Amino acid sequence: MWKYIKWGFRITVLIIVAAFLHYTLPQRDIVRITGTYNRLTEVGANSIFYASPDSGTTTNTVDRRDIRFIEAVYPDGGPMVYRNEDTGWIWPPYFKYDSSNLQAEATNAISPKDKPEWVAVTHYGWRLPIFSIYPNAVKIKAVAGPDVRLIPWVNIVVLVLLGLLVLMLWRMWAQFKERMIEPAMDDLNNTLDAVDARADAARDRARGFWGRLFGRK
Amino acid sequence: MIGILRAWLLGLVVLTAFYWLLKIYFRSTRRERLEKQFEAEAMTGDRDAWVEAQMKDYGRSLKLKLVWLVYILPMIGMALAIYFVNYD
Numbered sequence: 313m314w315k316y317i318k319w320g321f322r323i324t325v326l327i328i329v330a331a332f333l334h335y336t337l338p339q340r341d342i343v344r345i346t347g348t349y350n351r352l353t354e355v356g357a358n359s360i361f362y363a364s365p366d367s368g369t370t371t372n373t374v375d376r377r378d379i380r381f382i383e384a385v386y387p388d389g390g391p392m393v394y395r396n397e398d399t400g401w402i403w404p405p406y407f408k409y410d411s412s413n414l415q416a417e418a419t420n421a422i423s424p425k426d427k428p429e430w431v432a433v434t435h436y437g438w439r440l441p442i443f444s445i446y447p448n449a450v451k452i453k454a455v456a457g458p459d460v461r462l463i464p465w466v467n468i469v470v471l472v473l474l475g476l477l478v479l480m481l482w483r484m485w486a487q488f489k490e491r492m493i494e495p496a497m498d499d500l501n502n503t504l505d506a507v508d509a510r511a512d513a514a515r516d517r518a519r520g521f522w523g524r525l526f527g528r529k
Numbered sequence: 530m531i532g533i534l535r536a537w538l539l540g541l542v543v544l545t546a547f548y549w550l551l552k553i554y555f556r557s558t559r560r561e562r563l564e565k566q567f568e569a570e571a572m573t574g575d576r577d578a579w580v581e582a583q584m585k586d587y588g589r590s591l592k593l594k595l596v597w598l599v600y601i602l603p604m605i606g607m608a609l610a611i612y613f614v615n616y617d
Contacts, residue, residue, distance in 0.1 A: 364532075401536035407607065410615040450614055484554045491557050 336404045337470060338436050339447075340462050342455060343384035343392055344428045348419045353379045361437065361445035363397040380411060382418045382449055384433065387458035394435055394449035404436055406450055417452050430458050540603065548599045555596070559587055 355362045355375040362379075380396040396415055399408040408414075423429035432455045437447035455462075563580045572579065587593060 401532040402539065405607070405610060406614050407611045408614045413615075451617075480551075480554075484550055487554055487557050487561075491561065 333471075335438060336436055337467050338406075338434050338450060338464075340432045340434050340464070341384075341386065341392060342430055342432050342458050342460060342462075343386055344423055344425075344430055345382060345384045345418055345421045345433075345452075347383040347422060348381065348415055349383075350378050350380045352376060358443045358445050361443065362395075363448075364400050380415045381446065382415070382433070387430070392439060393446055394433060395446040396449050399448065406436070406448075408448075408450055414449060414452065418449070421452060421454070428458075430455050430460075432460070432462060544600055544603060548596060551596050551599060552593065555593055556584070556587065560584060 353376070355377065359375060382394040382396055384392045384394065386392060396411050396418070398411050399406040401407065421429060421431050432453045433449050434451040434453075435447040435449045438445060439447055560580060563583050564576065567576050567579060
């Protein structure tokens with residue numbers, strides 16, 4: 313029972329971390345851009361999947377803002393829609409502030425079906441129609457064709473660094489435990505043992521006294 | 530604009546915490562190594578005093594100075610991100 317709870321907890325934490333990284337780290341799609349537009353968008357309960365208001369395209373406190381969108385299709389014909397917003401300065405750490413330029417590039421890259429120009433769109437985030445959330449496009453680069461192989465260097469570097477950080481924190485904790493907690497526990501145990509020994513001695517003395525009076529030997 | 534200040538402040542706090550943790554960790558591993566060395570070489574005298582004497586100059590060693598990279602590397606990373614996202 314306890315084992316299941318423990319593993320359930322661990323797996324849940326792992327899934328949350330993986331989902332968080334999957335949302336935040338950049339991914340690249342090879343697509344053909346079919347259109348760009350902006351649309352007045354209500355940002356409500358799904359606001360954590362949009363830029364924070366002070367970095368968005370409006371300073372209005374009512375969360376209804378003009379958001380730029382980029383429409384695209386995958387080589388297999390599936391549709392994709394990106395939003396194009398500045399990211400702000402804390403999270404996610406893309407420090408993107410050239411949304412207008414990106415929109416101009418995207419508009420420039422629009423191509424018709426019979427004469428496709430394929431581009432790699434770097435983005436983070438998820439497209440979940442049910443919550444009306446869109447990945448945020450970060451960069452657009454022309455590529456030779458729909459079958460180009462892209463190596464995710466940024467993800468490799470970031471994941472390796474994160475792994476090293478976790479390893480370092482783990483070793484720090486191990487060192488702290490070995491050098492600080494275990495000696496303290498030893499001291500405590502020694503003290504407890506000493507108290508225990510004194511108590512035993514006292515009990516023996518007491519038993520000796522009472523035993524002499526009432527003991528049956 | 531206030532967002533930048535908030536980001537810097539947050540970064541400063543987090544990185545300072547990590548900076549001190551790293552420093553404490555490296556000192557601790559060095560102390561442990563010295564203690565083991567003392568035992569291994571069967572030195573005589575006061576072990577703690579000897580360890581303290583060996584630790585005295587450790588703060589000025591190259592390894593402990595490299596801990597400053599904790600501040601420098603994220604700043605380089607941020608500069609790279611800004612460059613590749615907005616200018617490249």
